[in-house]
Amino acid sequence: xxxxxVSLVGAGPGDADHLTLGAFKTxxxxxxxxxxxxxSEDILALAPDKCVKICxxxxxxxxxxxxxxTNALMVRLARKGLHVVRLKGGDPxxxxxxxxxxxxxxQHAIDHKTLPGVTAASAAAAQFAFPLTHRGEARSVTFLxxxxxxxxxxxxxxxxSDPGVSLVFYMSSHNAxxxxxxxxxxxxxxxxxxxxxxxxGRAYANALKGRxxxxxxxxxxxxxxxxxxxxxxxxxxxxxxxIQTALNSPGLPRHSADTFGKAFGTMR
Amino acid sequence: xxxxxVSLVGAGPGDADHLTLGAFKTxxxxxxxxxxxxxSEDILALAPDKCVKICxxxxxxxxxxxxxxTNALMVRLARKGLHVVRLKGGDPxxxxxxxxxxxxxxQHAIDHKTLPGVTAASAAAAQFAFPLTHRGEARSVTFLxxxxxxxxxxxxxxxxSDPGVSLVFYMSSHNAxxxxxxxxxxxxxxxxxxxxxxxxGRAYANALKGRxxxxxxxxxxxxxxxxxxxxxxxxxxxxxxxIQTALNSPGLPRHSADTFGKAFGTMR
Numbered sequence: 001x002x003x004x005x006v007s008l009v010g011a012g013p014g015d016a017d018h019l020t021l022g023a024f025k026t027x028x029x030x031x032x033x034x035x036x037x038x039x040s041e042d043i044l045a046l047a048p049d050k051c052v053k054i055c056x057x058x059x060x061x062x063x064x065x066x067x068x069x070t071n072a073l074m075v076r077l078a079r080k081g082l083h084v085v086r087l088k089g090g091d092p093x094x095x096x097x098x099x100x101x102x103x104x105x106x107q108h109a110i111d112h113k114t115l116p117g118v119t120a121a122s123a124a125a126a127q128f129a130f131p132l133t134h135r136g137e138a139r140s141v142t143f144l145x146x147x148x149x150x151x152x153x154x155x156x157x158x159x160x161s162d163p164g165v166s167l168v169f170y171m172s173s174h175n176a177x178x179x180x181x182x183x184x185x186x187x188x189x190x191x192x193x194x195x196x197x198x199x200x201g202r203a204y205a206n207a208l209k210g211r212x213x214x215x216x217x218x219x220x221x222x223x224x225x226x227x228x229x230x231x232x233x234x235x236x237x238x239x240x241x242x243i244q245t246a247l248n249s250p251g252l253p254r255h256s257a258d259t260f261g262k263a264f265g266t267m268r
Numbered sequence: 269x270x271x272x273x274v275s276l277v278g279a280g281p282g283d284a285d286h287l288t289l290g291a292f293k294t295x296x297x298x299x300x301x302x303x304x305x306x307x308s309e310d311i312l313a314l315a316p317d318k319c320v321k322i323c324x325x326x327x328x329x330x331x332x333x334x335x336x337x338t339n340a341l342m343v344r345l346a347r348k349g350l351h352v353v354r355l356k357g358g359d360p361x362x363x364x365x366x367x368x369x370x371x372x373x374x375q376h377a378i379d380h381k382t383l384p385g386v387t388a389a390s391a392a393a394a395q396f397a398f399p400l401t402h403r404g405e406a407r408s409v410t411f412l413x414x415x416x417x418x419x420x421x422x423x424x425x426x427x428x429s430d431p432g433v434s435l436v437f438y439m440s441s442h443n444a445x446x447x448x449x450x451x452x453x454x455x456x457x458x459x460x461x462x463x464x465x466x467x468x469g470r471a472y473a474n475a476l477k478g479r480x481x482x483x484x485x486x487x488x489x490x491x492x493x494x495x496x497x498x499x500x501x502x503x504x505x506x507x508x509x510x511i512q513t514a515l516n517s518p519g520l521p522r523h524s525a526d527t528f529g530k531a532f533g534t535m536r
Contacts, residue, residue, distance in 0.1 A: 010390070017290030020280065020386060023465040024289060047452035091386070093400040094409065097507050102397055116394035116469075118288060118359070122278070125361035126384035129370055132361040133411070141362065142433075143401070167408075201384075238367050265414045 002029070004082040006074050006105055008098055010091045010117020011035075014201030016042040018118045023087075026115060030085035032077040034070060038089035040202070040225060045248030047085070052077075069095060071104040078110045091119040093110040095145050095170050121145070124229050129241035130195060132166050138235035141166040154237060163192050166233035173228035176219035183232065188212055193237035199226035207241045272350040274301070274342050274373055276366055277361045279303075279386020282312040282469030285387045296354035300345040301339060305381060306357035306495060308470070315353070322346075335365060339372040339425035346378045359387040363413050363438050387411070389436040391469030392497050398507035400434050406503035409434040433462050434501035441496035444487035448480060451500065457482055467494035477509045502528060 007026045013092060019027075024046060027033075032052045044053060054073065057064020065073075070086075077084045092098035092114055105112045121143060125132050144167060169179055184190060190213035197207045210218050212232060219224030219228070231239075234266040274292045280286030285293075292314060300320045303312060311471075312321060322341065325332020338354075360366035360382055361527040373380045374514045377457070389411060392401050400409040403494075412435060437447055452458060458481035478486050480500060500509075 010386075010394070012288065015290075017288060017293070019289050020285060020382065021287050021292060022283075022285030022503055025285070062485060091393075091400075093390055093398070095401050096399070099399040099402050099503075102500050102506075114397055116286065117389040118278075118384045118386055122361055122384040122387060124361040125359075126278070126382040129382055130361070131364070131367040132359075133363050133413070135365055140410055140412040142408055142410040145401070147362040231418040236368075240372075249490065 002081060004078040004080065004084060005111040006078050006084045006086055006101075006265045008086045008101060008112060009088065010093075010115055011039045011043050011087050011089055012118040012201060013090050013120040014039075014040055014152075014199065014205070015045065015203060016040065018123060018201050019043055019046075020115065020117065022115050023117065029083055029089070030088065031082040032084045033087060033093055034073060034077075034084065034088045035087040039087050043087070048194075067100060071101060074101065074105065075108045075110055080103075086118070091117040094119045094143055096163040106198045118201070120170060120200045120227070120229055121231070124195075124197040124205070125206070126230070127200065127205055128195065128197065128207045128239045128241050130167070130231070130237075131235050132231075134235050134238070137164060138182050138233055139164050140167060141235075143168050144168060145170050145172070146149060163189060163234045163263070166231065166235045168234070169230040171227055172220055172230045173224055176195065176230065177216035179232075180215040181231065183212060188232070191235060192232055193239075194218075195231040195236040195239040195241065196222065196224075197229045197231070198222070198224040200229050202226075207239065209239050209241045269347060271378055271380040272346040272348065273381070274346050274353060274354055274369075276354045276369060276380060276382040277356065278357050278361075278364070278383060278432055279307045279311050279357055280386040280469060281306075281358050281388040281391040282308055282467065283309065283471060284314065286391060286469050287314075290383050290384065290386065291385065294353060295355070297351055298382045299350040300352045301355060301457070302341060302345075302352065303355040304357045305332065307355050317360040337369060339369060339395075340453055342369065342373065345492070346373075357388075358408070359385040362387045362411055364448055371435045376406070382424045386469070387519050388438060388468045388495070388497055389499070392465040392473070392475070392499070395468065395473055396463065396465065396507045398499070398505075399503050400436070400499075400504050401458070404508070405432060406434045406501055407432050407434065407502075410465065411436050411438060413438050431457060431502045434499065434503045435502075439495055439499040440498045441492055443485055444498065445484035447500075448483040453478060456500070461502060461507075462486075463504040463507040463509065464489070464490065464492075465497045466492040468497050470494075470533045473535065477504065477507050491511050 009023045027046045030047045030051045034056045042171045056070045192212040195209045278293045297312045298315045298319045303323045324338045460480040463477045467473045
């Protein structure tokens, strides 16, 4: 029996509206689906009924299938001649360990392709109407993970003292105090605008905005349970944030200008 | 007549397969479409026949509609009660000037929403199979523009000397020599892996890989005409690049492992 192949597919963050047409088509021909815990139900429902669906983690600190087991499972299913779809939240190339999976597939001579997805920072930015870069003011954007093996954040990773550089920390709620302390120690202005987004890309996303000096307190008080993005830099002052759930789920017009900033204000 | 509204929509980079389902649905209800020059024909074809379609720029250095005219056009069409779709290449929040457009719409009391898109770096990474971050090796990724008002690149924008930080320069072919000189002067290893991608996200994308010391020469010799991304950092050594057109357009399985690296090799 000839080997099948593996599609490493970005599901985007959250709702199916963020799925690409390419990912949608690929899902339709899936015979086995290995999906991250963060992939939403409405996306899983797009796979054929006959398709084997296996959740392989990973979500924050919760127990999940190890990367080794996921790798082995991909190969085993592909060797049965199946089209295996490895569905990953967001974009597989951004904190997605996609290279580890491709490398394993290469070693086992399994053909594969990768399809990109909308990354969580882009979804959050659209949903709460802030830019990640802004001409003349926020010249670049850096994505970092707040989750490192040893819990540390390497300040070499970012141009930390310049407010014109937008920083977005992924999966970072556990390290908010750490991030705040490091950035302040590195010379970031305590009044640097921040935005904290839970469940970016979902209709029930939440966001709040503030200033760097208050980051850890805000994260602690919010007690978010979903994945959290933290944006730090001048670009985030533009966020149209109400403390409530985002009003602009895809397909609906956003709240009009005069309803902006009721709770936290736009700080403009 | 009540005002219409404006959807600021990321078209993703290139082919329609990168369009999100949300963007697809939004396009179907467009009554006026203002699109960037980089939005592909197959995406424009998804708008209704009756929809007014206007190209508003911008592509590299070519003449295009000014941002002021684009802003005014959005408002004028929305005031006719139309659903105006402002279709932008890639993700509107990344080098898309989306905040300038939202700000103008707010000032004119026109409702709007923003839909995210796949950004070009994610598309390039998927297409040529390199990660943007890599556990333990490439801890963060920074997107920068090679096109600044005065042609300069501010080194404060990036952690330039650390090979574990992935840098991706957008629209940067004109500044390749500048980028190379600045990074070398800042202490980046001349042997830092690079990847250069033209027309990321399109079936006819091209890529080549090399080392930082040879960046300007490679860009000059390639004489790319489409938009160019330049990736610099250890993550880019993984790129599966043949000098030819990408073989893995969405929907097709990628070339098998034993065909990798024919021309430039994977440098692993």
